[in-house]
Each structure stands twice: as structure tokens, then as C-alpha cells.
Amino acid sequence: MSSQSLGLAAARRLDRRRFLLSWFALPSSALAALLVGAVMLAALGTNPLTGYRALLSGAFGGSYALGSTAVKAVPLLLVGVGICIAFRANVFNIGGEGQIAMGGLAGAATALALPGLPGPVLIFLVLVAGAVAGGFWGAIPGAFKAYFSVNEILSTIMLNLVAVQLMNYLLAGPMVDRSSGSVGGLIPQTRLLPKQSWLPILVSGTQLHLGVVIAVLVAIGVYVLLWRTSFGFRVRAVGLSREAATYAGIPVRRTITLAMTLSGAMCGLAGSMLVFGSISHRMVTDGSLTGFTGSAGFNGIVVALFGALNPLWTILSAFIFAGLLVGGSAMQVATNVPADLIVALNGLVVVFVVSLEYVRRRARTFDVADRHRTPRSGVTAPEPASADADAGEGPT
């Protein structure tokens, strides 16, 4: 028992070292991406300083900008938190886009079916409906992975393709607003959702709505779930080593399925909030998933990685990346550089973060090697490969 507690102490010290390393790795990834962005801006004939200044003031300058950024952060945060759950179990949920759409559809359908309910009840119901639908859309690839060994990256991508067509079908057919006929036929959108189902605005004069508070509370809840409950322990154990978890009697398959279900539920909740926190207060499709989600399903992955796969850090990370996205649109107006630049930079952040991971791993290997030399009997330093999942780590 004593050797175990000594091992724990050592692991904790290692954790602190890695924590510092992650502090260094993540900001430098972002900085590197911004530098590449500056080069791109310069190549496009825009002064990078002018561009980034427009970006910053568009994202964080004034209460309206801050409100927009906070609202933009809601889907990113929820998807990011969902990604945290899945990645901790060592499953990759690339299906956020589809799960968001399913959540939005279920939420909208619920509100359209029960227009007479009082506000608080209806809002609660549409959010639950979104989470259930997203969870269902996540449970499918989760179960396929757990019970049939289907690669979840592929099945989630395929389900995205299914979801977009389903959304187009429902919004142009069964759920379409028949009153807004135009020359070219009906617009693929729902009718105006019941007013009491709109997410209430918290600060007048901004877009800041109730969803921001709910999303932050959910993120805190997921943190507690992952680190303070036995379910969270099982998820992380499965993510660290499926074999060891099996040996310890953890129901690995059920845990994987549940982790993906929860991950999908977070995305579905995000979808519901996208509909009921939108300015138009309808669900509209332009025929693509991105048109509805704003690529939150993919950007949420960036946010989660940048939040070190920890739901609490993901709150900050979501706010930063939402700022980039909101500011990107402002930059487009000011400098005529398409906001696509931000999407490209997000991709670079991902590449840099996972590449720097290796540098950190090597730093840790040396650390372990050092401690092998110090004469402290009874403490076996953890193998670098097996000590791979703490707050600063991605799944390996």
C-alpha cells in the first residue's frame, strides 16, 4: 500500500511538470497559428496589425461584441465538452455536426408540437429533446464501435452525411413553414417558433441569452461527472487502457457506448440552443450542415484540445475561439479578408497542438529517465506510454 501512495505522489509531481509544459505548449500553438495567419494576411495585401486589431475589437470590444462572442461560444463549449467525454474514453467523436443538426431538429419539432406550454417548461423540454436526439445520434456510432468494432471516425462522418439530408428533407417537407411561399417554392425553414420558447436575453442590447449560463453550468457538471463520479472514473479508465479496464471488471463496451451517447447529447443540446438562441428564431437550412452549425462540430474539437480535454479549461478555450470566429467576421468587413482564414487557422492550431504533444512526451521521457537514476526504492516510475492521460493529454 505504501509503495502505491508513493507512486501516487510521484505521479502527482509529474502531473505538475506536465501541467507547466501544457501551459507552454498550447499558447505557443496558438501563437504559431496566428503568425502563419499574419503571413497569409500580408500575402493577401493586408497589414496583419490592422487585420488583427479589427479582429480583436470585433470580438471583445464593447458589451455587444462580448455578448456576441459569448453566444458564439455556447455551441463550441457544449461540443467541446462532449468531445472531452468521448476523447477521455479514447473514442473520437467527429460526428458533432450531425448530432447538432439532430438536436436542433428535435428541439424545433418539440416546440412546434407543443406550442401551448408555458415558457420555462417548454424551454426545458426543447433542450432535453435536443440532448436526447443528439445522444441517440452519438449512441449509434458508440454502440457500433463497442460491439462491432466499427471505426467511430468513419461512422460518425457517415452519420453526418445522413443527418444533413435528413435535415434538408424535414425542413423542406414535414416541418416546412407553409405560410412563407415565394416564387421559387417554399423556403426550407420552420415557422416562427413559439415566442415563449426563445432563450431569454439576459442583458438587453446584446445577444447574451440564457444558453450561455446553461452551457457553463453543463461544463462544470461534466467536470464533476468525469472527475468526481464512478462513471467518470470508468470512462477515464477505459480511455487509458481498455485491457486494464476489462481486467478491473469495468463494462468497457457499455462505458464506450455511454460516453459517445453523452458526447452526442452535448452536441444535440448545442443544436437546440442554436435554434432557440438564434436571431431568426426558426430552424433554417441552406442545404449544408455548416450553414446551420457554423462548423461548431469541428471547431468544438479544436476548443476541446485547446482546453486540454478538461471541461473547465474548455470554457475559457471556447470563449477565445468564439472570439476568433466573431472577430473573423469583423475582420472580413474591415479588411475584405474572408473569414475562412479563421477556419484555416483553427486547423493549424490542431496540427500544432498534436505535433507539440511529441515534444512534451519526450520531455517527460527524460523526466522519467532522470528519476530512474535517483535511488528511491519502491517507486517504479510510470512508463511513458501508460501515463498518457491527465489534464494535459490527448488520448493515445
Next chain:
Amino acid sequence: MSQFFTSAILTTTVAAGIQLAAPFLLAALGETMGQRSGVINLGVDGIMLLGAFGAYYTALHTHSLLLAALAGCGVGALLGLVTAVVSVSLKAEQGISGIGVYLFALGFSDLLFLKLVGTPLPINQLPAVKIPLLDRIPTVNGMFFEHSVLVYLAFVLVPVVAFVLNRTTYGLNIRAVGENPAAADSLGVSVTLIRYSTVIVGSTLAGLAGATLLIETGIFQENLTQSAGFIAVALVYFGAWRPVGVMAGALLYGLTEAVILSWKGLGIIPLSLSDLASTAPAVITVLALLTTARRFRQPAALGRPYERGG
């Protein structure tokens, strides 16, 4: 339904299916090379997008489709090098780094498109080449032997890749590195070199796949590929890492898509259900993965970076 089973409609449908399958096939063959050596490249869709843009830009300025296809290959090779550095040398988590490459290319291709192309004009069509003698066979000629060079190339590459993988020393090394890199390393095979080469060749094919898709479409647009690259990766799993299996998957996908397009055109599928019907290829792929996933074993070192003594 009866109007579908006329020889003219069947011929055009099958021909369209083969044409639609070509970009998937090119990308999936490239991915097969990489995965047999143990590297998952999930950035295929992004590489296809940037390859397609490179091809479009070249075609607009040179009016040469050959140069356009080569530009697609060049862009692919360059991104392949980047992917190899990240996945092989920096030993990044391949599932995530690929998504990063995809996001980068998704944004960057549209950025370039908006900034460099003023008014998007369609480019020339690639003429169909009839194969002598074979094009005289009735009925079948229209299906199989009146395609563009790029479509033939995609299908010719199937036996070529199969031969390289199964009958050459290089192929043996690829498979060894994908199954047991430590053993291959101990025998003097450079794991790094083999993986760099397969990733770069595979990405070159992905770039060509993007160019092919562009030339078939005739014009670039945001997110031109619509996840075609991800489907290509799925087809590699579907085809159990064998070129012929991959070809079968690509044909199944292309033909399903063509049949649905044809049925929509004929009114067999009513307009109101056309979006729902478009889910069929993806649903079929998922179901196919479901049935094949347990049956075939993936390369043992797939997705695992190699570290000496690790």
C-alpha cells in the same frame, strides 16, 4: 420503375456511376498505401479540396487540363509531406492531426478561391476517350469504354497498386512496416522512409482525386468535395485494405449515387423524398462497415507512430 430498365438509361446510369466512383477510388487507393504502412491519413478530404483548387486555378490560367491534373498531384504531394512530418516524425495522434489538416484546407481553399478567382468560370470538359475495338461491343461500350483518361487511370491503378503491394520488395517493406515496424526496423528497413513515401504517394493520389472531381464538376466551389475524402477513407476499411476490395466499395458507392440521381430524374423517387433518398450511399456504407469490421483484421500497427525501443 420500368422506364429505368431500358438499355439507354441503364447505360448512362452505369457510366455515371463509374465516373462518380473514380475520385473516391483514386483517393482510397492512396489511403490504402498509407494505411498498409501503418499511417491513417484523415486529411484526405482537405488534400482533395486544395488539390481541386490547385487544379482549378491552373486550368483557368493555362487552359490545360493536363497541367491542372499535375497541379492537383503537386498540391497533394506537398500536403503529403506535411502530413508525413506531423504523423511520422512528430508522431502526432493521427486521428486528430488529420482533422486539423482538413480544417486548414477547408478554410484555406475557400480563402484562396475568394481572393484569387474573381468571377468563377467553368473550365473545359475532359473529352471521353473511346477504347478501340472494345468500343464496338454493343451496350457495354457506353458503360465501360467511353470515359475520360482520368477515369481509366483510376481503374488501371487498382492492379498497379495491388502489384506494388503484393509482388515487389517495396510492397513487402510497406506491409512489414504496417504489421510490425520493430521487426522491419531490425532488418534494416527504414520505417520512416517507407512511411514518408507511402503518405506522400497516397496524398499525391488524393490531390489527383481532387483534380478529377473538379474536372468532372467543371467549376470550384466552397467545400467542393462534400466529405468525399472521408468516404474514401471509409472505403479503405470497407475494402479490407485490398485494392480490389477498395474498388468494389468505390463502385458500390458511385453506382448507388448514380442510381438515385437517375431515379430522381425519372421521377421514380418523388421530389419530396429526394433528400431522404440521398442518404442511401452513406447508410449503405455504414451497414457495410458494420458487416465487414469484424471479419477483416487491420494492419497491426495502424495509427501507431513508431518509436525505436518503445
